Amino acid sequence: MLKSIKKYAKPFESVDDLNPLIDEIGDAKYVLLGESSHGTSEYYSLRAEISKRLIMEKGFSFIAVESDWPSCQNINQYIKGFNHQVKDVKEVLEAFNRWPTWMWSNQEITGLIEWLKDYNLQNLTKQKVGFYGIDVYSLFESMDEIVNYLEKTNSTELAVAKKAFACFEPYNRNHESYAVSAGYLSENCIKEALDLLASIRKNKWTFDAEPESSLNMEVNALVTANAEDYYRTMVTSDSESWNIRDKHMVEALNAIMRFYGDNAKVIIWEHNTHIGDARATDMKDDGMVNVGQLIREANAHDSVYIVGFGTYSGTVIASTEWGKDFQIMNVPPAQYGSWESLMHKSDPVNKYLIFTDENRQEFTTTIGQRAIGVVYRPEYEHFGNYVPSNMGQRYDSFIFIDQTNALHPLVLEPTNI
Structure with a gap:
């Protein structure tokens, strides 16, 4: 495989050197941009530059990210000019107060947000470019959004919403408490959450x-129903709760795509473990699916383009335990024989590789690819941070940054977990 990497990989210094990759994307409606950690500066910066080009040159409609819907609505309203009270991008990012705050409250994302705002001011099309969070975690925040809107508009659905809210209220906005009660004691709010979703959709x-309030209500109701399912399941099955989460993200994406219409095109930012086709990894052995697989299965081959990201060594923002303060950690040189080590060994420079019908077969050997989460212990990474992957089937392209640097958070201490 080293020989094939040397043959096909191309060096790059800036996004302008990635023209062949942009061209290869063609008319795809779904472009998925990955990352091998949630705390690396270059992943955010380069994805931002690629996203700008896709928006300007190929007319992409919105960016969807691995984050909460309510928090990202602050960004969406800001860049579209819906919220005239907020004047500063850092104030917008204060909405990201759930641990890990650094994932979106960081310096790297501020430039993209300001660019999107300026672009939308000059955009004469009916629908301006949006920014949405499609994750499942915001159970209580999404219910708050629903109840607040229905109270403000004096809507008839308020009674259904308050019934659902009352069911969850004894758990004091604590996801873990609800998970234990629902998963082990069968004391749950399934009916209330599903009734709310049905009522909102109807x-x-x-x-x-308000602008986009129909979409906002639909996705918040979807979050409520799927988050209930996710937290109820997480205490009994890691693989099934993973599937619930990734299926939710695709459901949320589909709702946004319907809102934007038949010509909608989306850029998706998520970890490699979500966007790289699960069928090309050992995830399939555990019955797990992910966003990349589900989108590929539901759409034509040329409608979906998946780009993985990785590094050989550097620094990263992460925590040693869930909910703990973040640290700047060293990322050790990639494990010998891994994908990242081969990319480095072929030539220790930034490079990209496009998998085509002509060369995919040369990259079908299963090989470990590094994956760093928000919880990371570098000294133990060889025991669980490498995903066995068929790289030519997992991605359509791969961007390798030889030496990377830690993200730059705006918030120095975690708040809500």
């Missing part, structure tokens, strides 16, 4: 008091 077109 009447969503009546929610028009």
Whole structure:
């Protein structure tokens, strides 16, 4: 495989050197941009530059990210000019107060947000470029959004929403408490959450008091139903709760795509473990699916383009335990024989590799690819941070940055977990 990497990989210094990759994307409606950690500066910066080009040159409609819907609505409203009270991008990013705050409250994302705002000011099309969070974690925040809107508009669905809210209220906004009660004691709010989703979906077109309020209500109701399922399941099955989460992200994506119409095109930012096709990894052996697989299965081959990212060594922002303060950690040289070590060994420079019908077969050997999460212990990474992968099938392209640097958070201490 080293010989094939040397043959096909191309060095790059800036996004302008990635023209062949941009061209290869063609008319795809779904472009998935990965990352091998949630705390690396270059992943955010380069994805931002690629996203700008896709928006300007190929007319992409919105960016969807691995984050909470309510928090990202602050960005979406800011860049579209819906919220005239917020004047500063750092104030917008204060909405990201759930651990790990650094994932979106960071210096690297501020430039993209300001660029999107300026672009939308000059954009004469009916629908301006959006920014949305499609993750499942915001159970209580999404219910708050629903109840607040229905109270403000005096809507008839308020009774259904308050019934659902009352069911969850005894758990004091604590996901873990609900998970234990629902997963082990069968004391759950399944019916209330599903009734709320059905009611909101049935009447969503009546929610028009604010821009995009129908979409906002639909996705928040979807989060409520799927988050209930996720937290109830997480205490009994890691693989099934993973599937619930990734299926939710695709459901949320589909809702946004419907909102934008038949010509909608989306750029998706998520970890490699979500966007790299699960069928090309050992995830399939555990019955797990992910966003990349589900989108590929539901769409034509040329409608989906997946780009993985990785590094050989450097620094990263992460925590040693869930909910703990972040640290700047050293990323050790990639494990011998791994994908990243071969990319480095072929030539220790930044490079990209496009998998085509002509060369994919040369990259079908299963090989370990590094994956760093928000919790990371570098000294133990060889025991669990490498995903066995068929790289030519997992991605359509791969961007390798030989030496990377830690993200630059705006918030120095974690707040809500």
